[in-house]
Amino acid sequence: MIEFRIGGNQIFGIIPSGIRNLVNLIALGMQSNQLHGTIPDVIGELKNLQGLFLYKNVLQGSIPSGVGNLTKLAKLVMSYNSLQGNIPSSLGNCQNLIGFNASHNKLTGALPQQLLSITTLSVYLDLSNNNLNGSLPLQIGNLKNLVKLIISSNQFSGVIPVTLSTCVSLEYLDISSNSFHGVIPHSLGFLKSIKVLNFSSNNLSGQIPEFLENLSFLEFLNFSHNDLEGEVPTKGVFSSKTKLSLQGNVKLCGGTDELHLPTCPSKGSRKPKITLLKVLIPVAVLCMVLSSCLTIVYARRRRSARKSVDTSPREKQFPTVSYAELSKATSEFASSNMIGQGSFGSVYKGILGEDEMIVAVKVINLKQKGAFKSFMAECKALRNIRHRNLIKIITICSSIDSKGADFKALVFECMKNGSLEDWLHQSNDHLEVCKLTLIQRVNIAIDVASAIEYLHHHCQPPMVHGDLKPSNVLLDHDMVSHVGDFGLAKFLSSHQLDTASKTSSSSIGIKGTVGYVAPGKFFMLYTHILSFSYMNVNLF
Incomplete structure (x- = not known):
């Protein structure tokens, strides 16, 4: 006997341990009956088994670790039972598995990484309606051929892993009714085959990425009951209300008229009627901004000079990482x-x-x-x-x-908003980035000036950065600037720094990237930022 199929009857009782004697079985179908008790561990002795179907019974207990001995198994379906405990890591031995469904049970614990090492999983992985918890491991990216991933109605948490973008065959992705938080990763734009995305009933925040407009196969998108904010796109799947569910996100605005969302705040679309004002007012504002920035930097420098500088070294512990x-x-x-x-x-x-x-x-x-x-x-x-x-x-x-x-x-x-270079010179990889406002540009200039002032005058010993340029200015989630990349930094004595600032040349020499002369010439970066304000920012 190579197949034993008794599904769709009213058979009750337990699965007998004598099942171990059917060593030549290729398929075992006992689904849609009234079987109870546990799944006997001896089922792992059916080494030739390729299909095991136990769904829609009242089976209890845990999934036996012996299932991992079924190395020829292609499909394992045990949904709609009352199975408990963890998913056994021994399932990682079933390297021919193409479909695994254990939904609608009472399984607990974390998702074993060994299961995600089965690169043959391609038809489905359905673990919905259980009590699984922990984060979704980065190893999910191993399932490059998987078509359907369903982990809804569990207790998963953490962020959506960026490695999901490597599952390029995904057509159906459902992570709804969990506790995922953070933003929707832009890397999901690589899921070109995706048809259904369901991220509803989580704690996701941030804006809806515009790349979702360009997913040509996307038929349905559900972001309802999260904490998303900002403007809703209007193209692609967003153009039809029937393909979209966004309720429960009170901070969203815009979108198509049929969504009935509030209008987004104006970004300054009003235009001046007099051409002269278009030129004179920005010039006057820029002059005032330049004067204000110089005053602020000078005041900070004077204020810091009056304070005693704590030069005593402070111990700082850095975590060990391998x-x-x-x-x-x-x-x-x-x-x-x-x-x-x-x-x-x-x-x-x-x-x-x-x-x-x-x-x-x-x-x-x-x-x-x-x-x-x-x-x-x-x-x-x-x-x-x-x-x-x-x-x-x-x-x-x-x-x-x-x-x-x-x-x-x-x-x-990690700086959430990337580098100043990305914002000033948008590439095809950053088309979703909005333009900087004048106020943001001014704040960036002040932040950079404050950092350089600190390096030159208030750290011990003083130092020069050596490579100040937009790509080395990073922006955090509040658009606060952070100067980085100290690979060309040079330490100086106070006398050397004073001499360098008062003379037209010094022993320091010219270092850094062509077009940005350091040390100390941060006004080149400052002027670069303001020049983009004059050319690109529509004030009215």
Whole structure:
């Protein structure tokens, strides 16, 4: 006997342990009956089994670990029972599994990473309506061929992992009725085959990404009952009310008329009627802004000069982090997580540790000439400096990688709004970024000036940045500027810095990127920002 199918009857009782004798079985179908009791562990002795169907019974107990012995298993369906306990990690041995459905049970615990190592999973993975908890592991990105993923109505939490973007075959994604928080990752724009997205009844925040307009196969989108805000797009799936559910997000505005959402606040669409005003008023405002900025910087400098500077060193503990932890946090430094690249290395976005801290990991390319010297200079510079407008280092890693080669990296707080370069010169990868307002530009200029003033006059020893440019000015979630990349920084004595500021040349020399002369010439960046204000900002 190679098939035993008794589904769709009214058979009751337990599954007998004698089932172990049917060693040649390829398919076992006992679904839609009234079977109770537990699933016997001896079922793992049916080594030739390819299909196991136990759904719609009243089975209890846990999923036996012996199921992991069914290495030829292709489909495992045990939904609509009363199964309890954890999903056994031994399921990772079923490397031929293409479909697994354990929905509508009472399963608990975290989602085992071993299950997500089954790269053959392609038809469905349905774990909905259980009591599973914890975060959705980054290893979900291993399921590149999966078509349907349903984990709704559980107790999952944490952020939506960016690695979901590598599941490029997904057509149906349902994570509704959980406790996911944070923003909707822009990396989901790579899910070009997606037809249904259901993120309802979570704690998601931030704006609705505009890339969703461009998903040509998207037929239904449900973001209801979250904490989303901002303007609703109008194209693609957003053009039809029947394809969209947004209720319960009281901070949303705009969208098509049939959504009946409030009008978004005006972004300054009123235009002057007199051409002369279009020229004179911006020029006058820019002059006033320039004067105000100079006054503020001068006042801060005078005020700081009257205060005694605490030069005593303060101990600062940095957490220890290994290469393996950084590799895990960045999905083995995947290109999809790369957020920047410079002369001496690349920067990756990652989720680090049990606290799921979002960090930026700068990996030094030690094969590049001068990279080690740059790493040491940045470590020395960041060790003692403390200022709200300087990038904050979390820790460093000096170890060896998985191939035994030297590995050095710096771990920083991740700046949500990227670099000033991205905002001033929008590329095709950042089309969703809005233009900077005049006030934002002024605040950025003041922040940068404050940071450079601190480096020149209030840190011990004083230092010059050496490579001040828009790509090294990072913006946090409140659009506060943070100056970073101290790989070309140079320490000076107070006498050297005073001499450099009073003479037309110094022993420091010209360092940094062509077009941005450092040290101390931060007004070039300041003028660059204001010039874009004059050319691009519509004041009226």
